[in-house]
Amino acid sequence: MGLTNNSTGSSANAFDLDIKKTSPNDVVVALAGNPNVGKSTVFNSLTGLKQHTGNWPGKTVGNAQGHYTYSGKTYTLVDIPGAYSLSAHSAEEEIARDFICFGGSDVTVVVCDATCLLRNLNLVLQTLEITNKVVVCVNLMDEAKRKKIEINCKKLSKELGVPVVATSAREGKGLKILTEAISRVAAANALPKGCWVVYQPEIEEAIDMVMSSLKNLKAHINLRWLSLQLLDLDESLRHALISHLGQDLMAIPKIADAIKKAKEHLAANGFDEVRLRDAVVADIYKKAEAICKEAVLYLDTEYNRRQLKIDRLVTGKATGIPIMILLLLFVLWLTITGANYPSALLSSALFKLQDYLLAGFAAVDVPAWLYEPLVLGVYRVLAWVVSVMLPPMAIFFPLFTLLEDLGYLPRVAFNLDACFKKCHACGKQALTMCMGFGCNAAGVVGCRIIDSPRERTIAILTNCFVPCNGRFPGLIAIITMFFVAKTTGIVATVWATLCLAFVILLGIGMTFFASFVLSKTLFKGIPSAFTLELPPYRRPQIGKVIVRSVFDRTLFVLGRAVAMAAPAGLVIYVMANLQIGGLSLLAHCADFLDPFARLLGLDGVILMAFILGFPANEIVIPIAVMAYMSTGVITEMESLNSLQMVLRAQGWTWLTAACTIIFSMFHWPCSTTLISIKKETGSFFLTAVGFLLPTLVGMLLCFLLRSFVHIFMGL
């Protein structure tokens, strides 16, 4: 749920390699590493930025950038997405590879997980083939210590031929030494050659054959590495090379000829493409094993028993799913219960302030035509948005961030993968779905963690089937007003929780259903490979979680809602007070939409509110209420009870409420999400599908429910 300025704002299209330096003399430092090794934590500690961190692989999907200064020089740090290797299987790994190869960074820092250094060395050794301006940062030393793994960084550095720094970024340890090492490598004119993997003789011979044909190539690319890649060139690298070099190497006869001969040489020795790839990776791992033998000491070979116990419980046959649902219920219950009181407090305070504002403006002789739209239009909608949204968000976000930090989300993906597989989709969609609970736009961007383009598209198009945080408060309000109003106290909150959970499970169910339908129609195909790393549980840093989720997420989302709600409030006010032919413009519009809306169990005002709420879902309910209030008697809006009276007076029944809930769950994505869909898919057609799919589902469900109730219950 990487919902921050970075993931939803202007830099959401961080596929590009655009480096924002503060001055041309900046040293550019690339931060690479396997997924979930704490790159973002290192990044934050160095730059002081609040790049969102979380305990699951793949949460950094774009290139986050930040700056820091060290002894008078400015460094631009680029946090690139996690990658297991540079052979690019997914969009993110492609970004990582292209940046290390062609990004023009002065230093590459490869962040490693001290607890599984061997696998991380795979990436280190591949990086060293490209550049020797490398600093290896062995992170999570604290965790390694707990697992009784000893790492000798001096020996490691000797073996790798580049500086190796041990860090525990979460505790801020070792970072100063890291910045020192980076500056040293950046300043060095000539560096010793890093450690290169020596492949089997036949492969080395083939590399030499290609390399000799590349002699005259003027490019800042390591020719040995390039030669090896040319022997087994994948399409994405070929394109990257063409755009970087400005020419297609394969089209140069001399080079093409050398490659052909080298391949023949390999084939004669029994190396077809598959065997070549296997041999290359095997040799890298052999080298990594040899290095680890020298530098790493495992004092306790047993896998962490406590972690295993917890994992067997939260993924168990009988316990896995119930624990997941109980956790969901618990989080929702806390949100609803905790939000009740502050919500009422906020709204009464803000509406009192409204009276003072009105009186104040009148007292200083501001003309009514100026202050009334401002106070009754803009201010009132803002007051609504703040009092309804802020409390649930301020509780939900930290709770969710806690679960995220703990490392529970990958287990959710693990548990739900079987369902996603049945829908021919990817289990990682569970992760992007969870992100969707925060913000659908962030969820859509997060879909980059899914390797297969087909499954990625499905995940993107179905993301808004789960309610984002902008929709939660409205759902909670309607449920509280219409479905639990007769009860009080703990019974009411428990009942409200169950209702909300049912609505959310309906959303998840629809996600599965829509994924299934999409994979049977528009995006036919078999499920692709699924490899998901389940990181160890980490103790969440409570203080940081609260600070981050409140300031980074809650206030950001609230700020956006406020920015959207203010003009919407004004529009509503103007529409309500602009008379055409004896009726307000608002009434005209609502009347126009009314016949169709009635078919869906809604009314014209609600449908209009959804349409006006296109920029942000948060403002749908406030707009509807504003519209009702401006057409009817203006009531004091101090509690949900009085709001319920307004709504009932406008003809709302439980059916209207149910249909509004359904339509709130399933309608067009907000504009930010749609823009993200367009950016991520690059296709107008798919964006249109993303718009129509949930809309049609919502309309159909509402229509069916309304018709059913009309026919069988005579309502």
Add this chain to the structure above:
Amino acid sequence: MKNHTLYNTPVGETVRICKLHAKGTIRRRLLDIGLTKGAKATCLYQSPAGDPKAYLIRGAVIALRSEQSRQIEVK
């Protein structure tokens, strides 16, 4: 004799990788996460539906679907 694959490795048992039958990018991915010949893998636990299962591979816990783990020959 029945083929021993990573898939039918019982929970709690440790095996060594013999051969990968996967092809293309999947093969490359499996190699990259450390499933090279001779590497050790332990089946740690399975998901509620029995598939995917989680394996300890080179110090990290990695979930694999049956489609992949069936293509990994072990002993």
